[in-house]
Amino acid sequence: MPRILTPDTHGDETMQIAYDMLPPGYDLVTAPHGRPEFWNLLKESDFYIGAGQFKHGPEFYSQAPQLKLVQTLSAGYNTYDLDAARAAGVPICNNGGANATAVAEHAMMLMLAVSRKLIWVHEGVTSGRWRGNDFNAAKLYELEDKTLGIVGLGNIGKKVARRAIAFDMQIKYYDINRLTTDQEDALGVRFALFPELLKTSDIVTLHVPLDKSTSI
Numbered sequence: 001m002p003r004i005l006t007p008d009t010h011g012d013e014t015m016q017i018a019y020d021m022l023p024p025g026y027d028l029v030t031a032p033h034g035r036p037e038f039w040n041l042l043k044e045s046d047f048y049i050g051a052g053q054f055k056h057g058p059e060f061y062s063q064a065p066q067l068k069l070v071q072t073l074s075a076g077y078n079t080y081d082l083d084a085a086r087a088a089g090v091p092i093c094n095n096g097g098a099n100a101t102a103v104a105e106h107a108m109m110l111m112l113a114v115s116r117k118l119i120w121v122h123e124g125v126t127s128g129r130w131r132g133n134d135f136n137a138a139k140l141y142e143l144e145d146k147t148l149g150i151v152g153l154g155n156i157g158k159k160v161a162r163r164a165i166a167f168d169m170q171i172k173y174y175d176i177n178r179l180t181t182d183q184e185d186a187l188g189v190r191f192a193l194f195p196e197l198l199k200t201s202d203i204v205t206l207h208v209p210l211d212k213s214t215s216i
Contacts, residue, residue: 052079061088104159149201152208
């Protein structure tokens with residue numbers, strides 16, 4: 001019977017969903033990561049499901065001779081040792097788009113919070129200092145008509161663009177894979193080279209994977 005191993009860090013509700021979705025003929029087991037029982041189960045496991053908090057180097061794969069796949073619960077996989085996985089011949093599959101909506105909404109929330117100085121205003125109100133707006137000193141801004149530069153127009157970047165358009169923002173983007181003109185028109189975005197995007201954007205939001213090609 002094929003065995004699926006996952007750390008015991010998931011909540012009861014999550015595990016119940018996993019058991020309900022388990023295909024017939026598969027065995028799903030859990031154990032505390034790094035404990036002897038975990039390594040014993042890993043030796044005879046065919047699949048591993050986990051998040052990125054545990055970094056698996058060569059020692060992980062050396063104790064998993066039957067392993068056929070590592071499945072991440074997150075969209076990102078920058079915390080995984082890809083070289084060790086390649087050397088072991090084990091593919092790593094990420095969960096693309098899993099949190100795309102949440103991240104896109106969070107990005108818009110941060111833009112609004114910074115533009116409207118949310119924390120400063122909140123602290124003024126709760127401390128009793130707020131007596132109305134001094135517009136010259138406060139320098140609060142609206143998102144309308146501001147230029148948003150999106151670096152990385154993947155699942156998350158496109159969702160940010162759609163939400164920003166609802167705020168009547170002008171959208172520029174930079175991505176190594178440029179959209180066609182028809183696709184840009186449909187989404188309401190315009191391509192810009194990276195230096196130009198930085199020079200001409202009021203706000204820049206980054207939505208690219210963290211790897212050697214994107215780290216500075």
